[in-house]
Amino acid sequence: xxxxxxxxxxxxxxxxxxxxxxxxxxxxxxxxxxxxxxxxxxxxxxxxxxxxxxxxxxxxxxxxxxxxxxxxxxxxxxxxxxxxxxxxxxxxxxxxxxxxxxxxxxxxxxxxxxxxxxxxxxxxxxxxxxxxxxxxxx
Amino acid sequence: xxxxxxxxxxxxxxxxxxxxxxxxxxxxxxxxxxxxxxxxxxxxxxxxxxxxxxxxxxxxxxxxxxxxxxxxxxxxxxxxxxxxxxxxxxxxxxxxxxxxxxxxxxxxxxxxxxxxxxxxxxxxxxxxxxxxxxxxxxxxxxxxxxxxxxxxxxxxxxxxxxxxxxxxxxxxxxxxxxxxxxxxxxxxxxxxxxxxxxxxxxxxxxxxxxxxxxxxxxxxxxxxxxxxxxxxxxxxxxxxxxxxxxxxxxxxxxxxxxxxxxxxxxxxxxxxxxxxxxxxxxxxxxxxxxxxxxxxxxxxxxxxxxxxxxxxxxxxxxxxxxxxxxxxxxxxxxxxxxxxxxxxxxxxxxxxxxxxxxxxxxxxxxxxxxxxxxxxxxxxxxxxxxxxxxxxxxxxxxxxxxxxxxxxxxxxxxxxxxxxxxxxxxxxxxxxxxxxxxxxxxxxxxxxxxxxxxxxxxxxxxxxxxxxxxxxxxxxxxxxxx
Numbered sequence: 001x002x003x004x005x006x007x008x009x010x011x012x013x014x015x016x017x018x019x020x021x022x023x024x025x026x027x028x029x030x031x032x033x034x035x036x037x038x039x040x041x042x043x044x045x046x047x048x049x050x051x052x053x054x055x056x057x058x059x060x061x062x063x064x065x066x067x068x069x070x071x072x073x074x075x076x077x078x079x080x081x082x083x084x085x086x087x088x089x090x091x092x093x094x095x096x097x098x099x100x101x102x103x104x105x106x107x108x109x110x111x112x113x114x115x116x117x118x119x120x121x122x123x124x125x126x127x128x129x130x131x132x133x134x135x136x137x138x
Numbered sequence: 139x140x141x142x143x144x145x146x147x148x149x150x151x152x153x154x155x156x157x158x159x160x161x162x163x164x165x166x167x168x169x170x171x172x173x174x175x176x177x178x179x180x181x182x183x184x185x186x187x188x189x190x191x192x193x194x195x196x197x198x199x200x201x202x203x204x205x206x207x208x209x210x211x212x213x214x215x216x217x218x219x220x221x222x223x224x225x226x227x228x229x230x231x232x233x234x235x236x237x238x239x240x241x242x243x244x245x246x247x248x249x250x251x252x253x254x255x256x257x258x259x260x261x262x263x264x265x266x267x268x269x270x271x272x273x274x275x276x277x278x279x280x281x282x283x284x285x286x287x288x289x290x291x292x293x294x295x296x297x298x299x300x301x302x303x304x305x306x307x308x309x310x311x312x313x314x315x316x317x318x319x320x321x322x323x324x325x326x327x328x329x330x331x332x333x334x335x336x337x338x339x340x341x342x343x344x345x346x347x348x349x350x351x352x353x354x355x356x357x358x359x360x361x362x363x364x365x366x367x368x369x370x371x372x373x374x375x376x377x378x379x380x381x382x383x384x385x386x387x388x389x390x391x392x393x394x395x396x397x398x399x400x401x402x403x404x405x406x407x408x409x410x411x412x413x414x415x416x417x418x419x420x421x422x423x424x425x426x427x428x429x430x431x432x433x434x435x436x437x438x439x440x441x442x443x444x445x446x447x448x449x450x451x452x453x454x455x456x457x458x459x460x461x462x463x464x465x466x467x468x469x470x471x472x473x474x475x476x477x478x479x480x481x482x483x484x485x486x487x488x489x490x491x492x493x494x495x496x497x498x499x500x501x502x503x504x505x506x507x508x509x510x511x512x513x514x515x516x517x518x519x520x521x522x523x524x525x526x527x528x529x530x531x532x533x534x535x536x537x538x539x540x541x542x543x544x545x546x547x548x549x550x551x552x553x554x555x556x557x558x559x560x561x562x563x564x565x566x567x568x569x570x571x572x573x574x575x576x577x578x579x580x581x582x583x584x585x586x587x588x589x590x591x592x593x594x595x596x597x598x599x600x601x602x603x604x605x606x607x608x609x610x611x612x613x614x615x616x617x618x619x620x
Contacts, residue, residue, distance in 0.1 A: 008550045010180045010207040037271075062393065062406075064365060069386050076379050077329045097396040104272065110580050111551075112340045112620075114234040114382045118389065118406035119209035135209055137234050138341060138551065 004032035007120075007133060012122060013111070013133040014120065022060075023087040025123070025130045026095065030071055030085050033116070033136065038081045049080060055095045057076035059061035061123045063093050068116035071099060081107045104138060113138055141178060142187065143167065149603040152401070153187050153199075153218035160402060161190035166198035168537075170599050173203050176548045176591055180207035182214070188404045189217050193412070194225025195484060196478055200537055202492050203599040204546030204591065205601040208233070210407025213491035213547075216540045221413045221484045226401065228410030229388035229421055231488040232471050236384060236425055237432035238343075238376030239467040240515045241309070241440060242526060244362075246459030247369040249349040249615065253571075255450055256347060260573045262446040262469035263345055267439060268337040269620040270577030273381075277438055284328060287335075291430035292437040292465075301462075307504045309465040310494060313433040315472075319423025324387050327424075331380025331431060336438030340578065340620030342585060343375045344517075345443060347616035348524060354608035358510050358528060362463060362609070370612055371447075371460070372524055373439050374517050376469065377432035384428045386391075388421040413473075413486045422471065429470055436465055463526065464513035468493045468543035473529040476538060487538045495529030495541035495606045502516070514606050518545045519594030520574065520585060520617045521567055525597050526609045533605040541606040545593040554589040555580065567617075576619035585619060 007014030013036060017028040053070055056112040057063035071082055080101030089096040122133040142157040142165075151174070153165030169177055177183065182205045189211055190199035191559040196218045205214030210230040219225025252259075252301060268275050279287055287294045306312045319553035330562025338345060348370045353359050359512055377384075391411035395401065395417050401410060411417035440462065471488045478485075496502055496512040503512050511528035518524045522545075533539050549557075560583050567574055576582045600606045 006552055008552060010182075010550055011213055011547045012209060015553060058393070062390075066390065073326055073330060073383060073386070077326065079272070110272040110578060115386050117209035118230070118393070118409070121406065137209055 002035065003028050004028070007135065009135055012135055012138050014133060016131065016133050018129050018131050020130070021132050023090050025132050026064060026067055026087055026090065026097070027085045027135060029068060029132055030082065033068055033071070033113060034082050036111055037108060037113055038109045040083065041106055041108055044102060044106045046106055048100055048102055050098050050100050051078070053097050053099060057093050059093055061121050063095055064117055064123055064134065065116045067095055070136065071115060072115060074099070075130060077106045111138055142183065148591055149599050156188045157226045160404070162192070162198065163189055163190050163195050163198050163354055165201065167201040167205065168599055168603055168605070169186040169203045169380065170397045173591065173595055173599065177205055182207045182212040185210070185212040186215065188408060188478065189215055191403045192217055192219055192226055192408065194219035196220050200540070202542040203596045204491065204542045204544055206546045206548065208490065209413070210405050211488070215396045215490045216488065216538060218485040218487045219413065219488055224412050225486055226410035226469050227413045227418045227422060227486050228408055228488070228614060229385050229392055230407040230409060231490055232296045232385065232425060233469045233490055234382040234385040235376035235469055236381035236428035237467045238469040239432060239436065239465060240372060240374045240517050241436050241465035242463045242515045243371045243440060243460050244364060244463055245369045245371065246588040248367045249369055250367060252369060256616050259347060259446065259450050260575050260618060262450050264444045264575040264618050265442060267345055267442045267618065269339070269618060271340045271489045271620065273337040273339065273620065275438065276331040277336045277492050281328070287434055288318050288320045288427040288430050290314055290324070292433040295434050295437040295441070301437050305437060306461045308508070309433060310467050313437060313465070315426045315429050317423060318426035318430050319420070320427055322420045322423035322426050323384060327380055327383035327387065331378060331384045334378040334380065335431070335435055336442060337378060337435070338439060338620050339378055340581060343620050345439065345519070345618040346372045346614045348372055348612035348614050350610050351613045352611040355609060358609045364610055370518060371443055372515065373436055374573050375435055375439060377428040378435065379438045380431050381428040384424045388424060391417055392421070410507065412549060425471060429467060433465065436495050464515060466493050466515050474539065485538065487540070489540055491543045492540045494539055495533040496539045497531035497534050500534065511607070514541055515540060516544060516593060516597060519587040519590040521570065521572065521587030522612055523593055524612045525593065527597065527600070528609055529606055530604055538607050541600045542596050545590040545596055547589055548591050549589040551584040554584050554586050558586040558588065572617060573612050574617040574619065581619045
């Protein structure tokens with residue numbers, strides 16, 4: 001069962017994620033993004049790697065895009081696909097997190113996401129549920 | 139359904155300023171009734187209206203007939219801003235794949251003479267030209283040399299032996315736009331672009347073997363030595379991860395500029411800065427590095443393609459007549475001069491999914507094309523056609539020397555995946571004599587012809603509206619996708 005919905009877009013791909021906690025929203029959006037990019041192959045041939053990240057933005061929405069784009073950039077330069085995330089701190093539009101990844105060789109890569117965009121970007125609270133929408137340039 | 143359009147004539151449609159308070163100019167869409175049906179389906183027209191908010195925008199927020207919903211600026215959009223009047227430049231207005239573009243080269247072969255070799259050629263090209271997500275090339279450069287590459291563009295590749303001087307003359311900006319500033323590029327962008335020179339990439343990027351199936355302007359075809367049945371090669375790629383990182387780096391900074399320079403735009407992806415501001419100058423310096431990187435990339439891709447042909451036919455590429463017709467950028471911002479209300483103005487012209495289409499006599503054109511106008515290359519989908527056009531004076535007068543850039547998507551990738559069966563599609567293409575080889579199975583389905591408008595309809599509009607002129611049409615016979 002996927003943790004996100006796909007938003008139809010003519011040229012690109014959008015996602016909508018929902019969670020009970022804001023921390024988890026950042027994690028779920030990142031999981032959704034890498035689910036679109038690649039699927040794991042078995043057995044795994046490489047060992048897990050982890051990277052600590054820190055991002056700061058003017059507001060929550062931009063923080064989400066900064067976070068996703070930093071992950072894309074690290075994924076490209078380190079040749080890793082990230083499969084799990086731990087949000088260590090999220091306050092005052094500052095995010096500290098750990099991303100866990102494996103070598104891209106352990107995955108079948110389906111799509112190249114160039115970037116998470118600011119177009120149609122939304123993070124909001126609906127009752128007790130946190131929701132976010134992001135459109136990726138593919 | 140969103141329909142703010144007023145019909146001007148058969149090929150021109152207006153979005154009045156009254157549609158959205160804050161629009162500084164009208165929207166002007168090049169399309170016919172048939173294409174409009176597709177255009178109405180998504181949010182592209184809303185985006186044309188949003189672009190009209192840009193400070194310093196001149197005349198119109200323009201949209202070409204292949205327009206579709208992008209992020210921020212529509213794909214197929216053209217916006218020119220007056221630099222002396224606070225005109226802006228925007229990272230999101232150029233997009234992540236800076237200088238995504240197309241080049242077309244010819245061969246001396248007639249399709250009937252080599253049709254039995256097409257499969258071998260497709261497999262050779264697929265194995266010799268790195269493609270697919272995150273693909274890496276064999277071209278490695280040191281940090282010092284990387285800066286030289288960013289300044290010299292395609293001539294760097296020619297100096298390395300990947301092509302000849304004539305290739306440079308037949309490339310927009312001679313393959314190297316002036317004003318590149320390697321110091322404006324982040325370390326991360328350098329790291330991300332490393333090892334990606336000479337790689338095709340994925341998604342809608344491709345390398346195709348094509349055959350001329352229709353001549354429209356015999357005189358120009360004769361001049362370019364093009365004839366029916368002739369085999370051509372088309373390459374579509376951009377600046378890869380290097381460009382994506384530059385766009386992201388500067389998009390972040392430009393969001394802060396909105397407040398700093400009191401800029402009001404309805405979408406953060408339209409974030410921008412005055413061309414004359416530090417932020418604007420730095421972005422242009424970095425963007426030009428990515429543009430030059432992309433020209434190196436397409437030059438290297440062409441070199442690898444020529445080598446594949448040499449391997450299959452045991453003949454030099456020169457003997458096979460594999461000369462470059464032209465190379466055009468279709469995601470870029472350029473500083474160009476235009477006469478506006480009788481005065482010469484320096485404008486920053488953003489072409490986002492639009493192609494420069496300068497007419498005869500333009501001093502930016504190489505001598506060999508100055509009498510016929512700039513060659514314009516329009517790729518279509520993998521099952522139908524692509525075009526060679528030339529630019530016109532009318533384009534310089536009406537659209538800041540711009541025309542369409544392709545067929546334009548009409549179906550989302552997910553919709554295309556749902557409605558297209560891979561095996562059926564491959565059989566259908568094979569029955570038309572088209573051999574396809576791709577790194578990812580999903581790519582073929584996502585890029586199925588049904589996902590695109592018919593490029594014939596798109597070209598019909600730009601030709602009839604006079605902003606470019608048909609020269610000849612090609613059909614694909616071999617397709618390499620990432």
